Amino acid sequence: AQSVAQPEDQVNVAEGNPLTVKCTYSVSGNPYLFWYVQYPNRGLQFLLKYITGDNLVKGSYGFEAEFNKSQTSFHLKKPSALVSDSALYFCAVRDMGTGRRALTFGSGTRLQVQP
């Protein structure tokens, strides 16, 4: 079975400050990990993914994520937050080997960036 936990329902940060959105995962084998962003009444937009290799993954709009196998975490980060980054963020996982192919999503974290 595969699962994802996003421990914070909401993260508040001031514009220009660094932001972190937390994600931990559980899979039976090795993971493929993904981050998505959702704006109101829209679908999910893909931000970045971890497959193998470098633990720091860079994605769209200046976002990056750090894979930590020992802590089973894949936290989303950005050095300097923008008001326009305010949205709902989802972490997702898929087992590399067996198991179902559909992504399993966390419950989402709402990011609020204050001007």
Next chain:
Amino acid sequence: DGGITQSPKYLFRKEGQNVTLSCEQNLNHDAMYWYRQDPGQGLRLIYYSQIVNDFQKGDIAEGYSVSREKKESFPLTVTSAQKNPTAFYLCASSRQERNQPQHFGDGTRLSIL
């Protein structure tokens, strides 16, 4: 432009009525998925399909049905057996490889009259 089109954007269902949500993709993806989104619960998988004429139940398939007669199309029917259908429904597609992301449509919001 390639993408996923969901229609309608808003849909209302009467008691005892079946309704069908449309999902069409022109990305040439083999796999397609339906998710339900409720506030505070993230996305829950309803059905998915890896190839034409084949599909599997997800975590919350009861009260829903699907078909996959064409590669481009994966319609979802919300039947009268689904007692709490009010939600935001998202369709997605992807290539077969496990390291590929899923791409999403802009959703259909279903409400009860």
